[in-house]
Amino acid sequence: MLAQTSLLEASAQGLRRVWPGLSTCVLIALAAGFVASLHHGPPMLYALLFGIAISQHSAEDRITPGVDLCSRALLRLGIGLLGARITWDQVASLGWPTVLIVVGAVASTLACGWWLARVLKLPWALGVLAGGATAICGASAALAIAAVLPRADEGETPTERHALIVVVMATLLSTVAMVAYPLIARHLELPPAAAGLFIGGSIHDVAQVVVAGYSISPAAGDVASLVKLLRVSLLVVVVLGVSIACRATSPPIEKRSGAALGRITEFVPGFLWLFLLLAALNSVGMLRSVEPALSIASRACLVLGAAGLGMKASFPQLAGAGWRPVLLMAATSVWLASVVLGAACVST
Numbered sequence: 001m002l003a004q005t006s007l008l009e010a011s012a013q014g015l016r017r018v019w020p021g022l023s024t025c026v027l028i029a030l031a032a033g034f035v036a037s038l039h040h041g042p043p044m045l046y047a048l049l050f051g052i053a054i055s056q057h058s059a060e061d062r063i064t065p066g067v068d069l070c071s072r073a074l075l076r077l078g079i080g081l082l083g084a085r086i087t088w089d090q091v092a093s094l095g096w097p098t099v100l101i102v103v104g105a106v107a108s109t110l111a112c113g114w115w116l117a118r119v120l121k122l123p124w125a126l127g128v129l130a131g132g133a134t135a136i137c138g139a140s141a142a143l144a145i146a147a148v149l150p151r152a153d154e155g156e157t158p159t160e161r162h163a164l165i166v167v168v169m170a171t172l173l174s175t176v177a178m179v180a181y182p183l184i185a186r187h188l189e190l191p192p193a194a195a196g197l198f199i200g201g202s203i204h205d206v207a208q209v210v211v212a213g214y215s216i217s218p219a220a221g222d223v224a225s226l227v228k229l230l231r232v233s234l235l236v237v238v239v240l241g242v243s244i245a246c247r248a249t250s251p252p253i254e255k256r257s258g259a260a261l262g263r264i265t266e267f268v269p270g271f272l273w274l275f276l277l278l279a280a281l282n283s284v285g286m287l288r289s290v291e292p293a294l295s296i297a298s299r300a301c302l303v304l305g306a307a308g309l310g311m312k313a314s315f316p317q318l319a320g321a322g323w324r325p326v327l328l329m330a331a332t333s334v335w336l337a338s339v340v341l342g343a344a345c346v347s348t
Helices: 002-039 043-053 064-085 088-092 096-119 124-135 139-148 159-187 192-202 206-216 218-233 235-249 259-267 270-283 291-310 315-319 324-347
Strands: none
Touching: 002 043, 002 064, 002 291, 043 159, 043 291, 064 139, 064 218, 064 235, 064 270, 064 291, 088 218, 088 270, 096 124, 096 192, 096 218, 096 324, 124 139, 124 159, 124 235, 124 324, 139 159, 139 235, 139 291, 159 192, 159 206, 159 291, 159 324, 192 206, 192 218, 192 324, 206 218, 218 235, 235 270
16 A cells, blocks of 8 residues: 555656646647648647747756657657558558669668768768658658667767757658659659659658649559558668667677567667557557557657657757758758659659
């Protein structure tokens, strides 16, 4: 009885500690959703911008714990819940040629981002984030990759600001692509399968892929949606690879009992295990009744995470990044679109 009372007291104390920051992020997320419904824009971008607009308040001690909860724990939970949208049958239905094209485009875009960051003398982490966000699913991928990147050393740009820059730019570029890419597909008179491959393989945001694909034709929209799901399914592979690469370059982990299991969990963050588990369960049809609820929960957590992340930055910080990150994101987007469009044209 005493232990139960102590647990309840600890829970209540923890809730009181995070409540001011958590409630602030909830209000930002609700405002972002309202504005998005009015203007048909991306809620995550609005949450980021609203968070940045009031970021001066996030330095207060009473706000910080709740903001940290949203920008870390809830953000990771939202990424893990994305697995409920994937089934392996959907990916397999595309065929091996399409799978190889998408995998090659994703890998080359990651390499392009890393290489361009070196050429532009930007931090390597920004190149990885830019390549990953462009190659996979925009804001969600950037936030997922940022979650496993090591914290920057003193004097370097914080990883949170890297993620903010990439998320904002990915969302803006994806909006431009949603309008421009269907026009390109129509101008080139691509058949539905090729148009769907181009749209689904090059636009960042899932919702914008659906809008762009079905604006061409129902058949192109179906193919675009499946290609996009294939790109989203590669998120776990990319994040795992980045996590392993970062761990490999860090000081070795001390030996301890249960070392084998410890090293696996060290390389694979918990939210990726959740992603894989939900994707596997969805593939065997065990999530049909709860998939809509899990999808809503994922979006809610991601918007809350974006709000918390925005409260850790400011407009002067983003403006201080200069023109090179903008060029980096634009160049990786052009690279991905060129690779996928070239493959789509050849496949016809």
